[in-house]
Amino acid sequence: MPGGELEAWRAQLTATCATRGVPPAIIPGVVRYLELLERWNRVHNLTAVRGAEAMLDRHVLDSLSVQPWLHGDRVLDVGSGAGLPGLILALADRERAYCLLDSALKRVRFLRAAIAELELEHVTAVHARIEDLREAAGFATVVSRAFAAPPEFVRRAGHGVAPGGRLLAMLGGVEATEAPLPPGWRYRAVEPLQVPGASTRRHIAIIERDVS
Numbered sequence: 590m591p592g593g594e595l596e597a598w599r600a601q602l603t604a605t606c607a608t609r610g611v612p613p614a615i616i617p618g619v620v621r622y623l624e625l626l627e628r629w630n631r632v633h634n635l636t637a638v639r640g641a642e643a644m645l646d647r648h649v650l651d652s653l654s655v656q657p658w659l660h661g662d663r664v665l666d667v668g669s670g671a672g673l674p675g676l677i678l679a680l681a682d683r684e685r686a687y688c689l690l691d692s693a694l695k696r697v698r699f700l701r702a703a704i705a706e707l708e709l710e711h712v713t714a715v716h717a718r719i720e721d722l723r724e725a726a727g728f729a730t731v732v733s734r735a736f737a738a739p740p741e742f743v744r745r746a747g748h749g750v751a752p753g754g755r756l757l758a759m760l761g762g763v764e765a766t767e768a769p770l771p772p773g774w775r776y777r778a779v780e781p782l783q784v785p786g787a788s789t790r791r792h793i794a795i796i797e798r799d800v801s
Contacts, residue, residue, distance in 0.1 A: 599624070602641055609650060610785050618680045618707050619649055625706055626671055629699050635671045651759075651791065652677035652734065654782040658793055660755050661729020665690060667719050667746050668736035672700055674759065675732065679712045687712045688728070690719060719746045727751030734759045739776075739794050740768050747774065756796040766794050775799040 599620055606616045623641040630636060638647050652674030659678065662685050666675025669689035679687040689700050689712065700714035715722070719736075731749050733742055739758045750756060755777065760766070766779050774796055782791035 598641075602645070605642055605645065609645060611645075611649070611653070612681060615680045619645070619677075621707060622672070622676070622680070622703060623649070625703055626699075629702070630671075633695050633699065635696060635699055648673050649677050651782075651784050653681060654784045654791065655732060655757060655759060655793055656681060658755075658757055658780075658795060659685065659730050659732075661751070661753075662686065663726070663728045663751070664688070664730045664732060665722075665724075665728040665746075665749055667731060667733045667742075667749075668692075669700060669714070670696055670735070672703055674734050676700065676703060676707075676709070676712065678732075679709050680707065683711060685711065689714045690717060690722060692716070692718045719749065722749060724749060727754060729754045730757060731755070732757040732759070738765050738768065739796060740770050743771050743774050743796060747771070750798070754797075756794075758794040758796065760792045760794060762790050763792055766792075770796065773799055 602620050603616055606619055611619055623644055627641055638644050655674050664685050665688045667690050669675050669691045672689060675687050675689045691697050694716055697714050697716040704712050728749055729751050731746050736742055742758050763779055777795040777797045779792055779794045782793050784791050
């Protein structure tokens with residue numbers, strides 16, 4: 590894309606971010622992220638969603654909607670893919686440490702490129718399966734956007750939760766929460782997510798160890 594066209598594209602996307610309610614402080618980072626994702630997506634097929642504005646609506650705003658439920662100072666994003674929701678949350682939150690985990694090397698390479706481009710020193714990208722990840726301290730929040738149904742998410746990722754921590758499962762409808770969780774776990778709450786302009790239902794399941 591020629592320089593003039595690129596600047597015009599950035600200006601238009603910046604304006605669109607503002608109308609969608611993206612926090613002003615992170616708009617430049619979101620624009621740089623979407624530019625990088627579009628470029629990598631042409632070769633590596635990181636997401637089926639095409640076009641920066643569609644990515645903004647279906648990926649960025651969706652990711653930001655989970656921010657009120659983050660807990661503690663360390664966050665693990667399981668099956669991060671193109672950095673969703675973890676990298677987007679990290680743009681808006683410099684106080685926590687974020688670990689973006691994915692089992693596909695091409696996605697982790699993109700994540701590392703994006704972390705460097707966006708100068709996110711509080712973020713790391715790890716190439717591993719969640720079953721193989723062993724962190725002695727665990728994570729206060731373990732989040733997943735499109736990894737597995739809640740019972741499977743607990744079975745595969747529950748070992749990564751620190752004492753007093755929680756799992757956050759981003760879902761469509763609430764039907765996925767009707768299946769029982771593994772013993773020792775409970776739903777603290779299932780809440781609707783407020784995603785600007787979303788045409789489909791979105792919810793978040795907050796899952797904790799059962800201490801009763």
